[in-house]
Amino acid sequence: MTGSVRAGRTTAVRAALLGALLAGVLGGGAAFAVPAAADVTVTPAQAYRGDAAKLTFRVPDERAGAYTTRVELRLPESAPVAEVYPMSVPDWGPTTTTRPLNQPLGGIHHGAVTEVTSAIIWTRTAPPAAPGVAELVVSLGPMPDTEQLVFDVTQTYSDGTQVRWSTPPGSAAAAGTGPAPVVALLAPAAPPPAAPGAAPDAEDGTGATASDDVATDRFSDVLRVGLLIALLITAALAGAAIARRRQPEPAPDPEPAAPTPAATPAAASTTESATPTAPADPTAPAATTSDPSTTEPSTTEPEPEPAEATSAGSAPASGTPTRWRLRS
Secondary structure, X not given: OHHHHHHHHHXXXXXXXXXXXXXXXXXXXXXXXXXXOOOOEEEOOEEEOOXXXXXXXXXXXXXXXXXXXXXXXXXXXXOOOOEEEEOOEOOEEEEEEEEEEEEEEOOOOOOOEEEEEEEEEEEEOOOOOOOOEEEEEEEEEOOOOOOEEEOEEEEEEOOOOEEEEEEOOOOOOOOOEEEXXXXXXXXXXXXXXXXXXOOOOOOOOOOOOHHHHHHHHHHHHHHHHHHHHHHHHHHHHHHHHHHHHHOOOOOOOOOOOOOOOOOOHHHHHHHHHHOOOOOOOOOOOOOOOOOOOOOOOOOOOOEEOOOOOOOOOOOOOOOOOOOEEOOO
């Protein structure tokens, strides 16, 4: 009897212990449950204030027989970001809407920004081959000086269903909504610590440190080298210009002499007729050899032979020889 009672008590204790163990395991699993795989998420989940960031929003398809056709991302109004740029993503076309600011913000590429992006809307350009996860990328900055950025995402399916992901952390989700993607903002990164044994920069009376002096000296050295190179280039160009001016110009080629014209037949005949040889007179006596002592000198005078008849009123042709005849 006593043994059976003890056995029943032992069984009850074992059952109680087993029930407590199971309850602890289930309770612990519920306490550390991870977000569902179908939630909209953002990576990285942390960024530094004042820096730029590149965020990727993952929007999964969780409805059977439908796919996501439109995604609207709204930025928090309480923490505006000066510059927001949706990046190019295949099969998605982004558009942006803006809103004015009461006070300008300092930007990364612009000095002062008076208008910021309030929302980005991606529209799918073609149906997907199969339902999956859309990855939409945004570059933005500088990050505002706040604890976190809570984004509001509205997902639209091809069958017209809309799901809103806008519940902040620690709040109860309303019907038809899911947790909002959140990026925690950390304090600006501190400068790296100095190397062990390195002495801190000592300031002089003007507030300048030794590192400032080193930077100034390096800039001066670079400036001197640049001026020296500029002077050398200028001197080389001037020397080349002077040498080009002193070089004598080449003499022009001599013109060929004009050819001497050949004498014409008419001119040649005129030249020959200018000095004709007088023909022998057939009536003149032949010259005889006689004794000069017995021969008397002739007293006859030469009589010019009349010239050949010419045309009336014209002079004898020039160059015509005059014939002389001796009278006996």
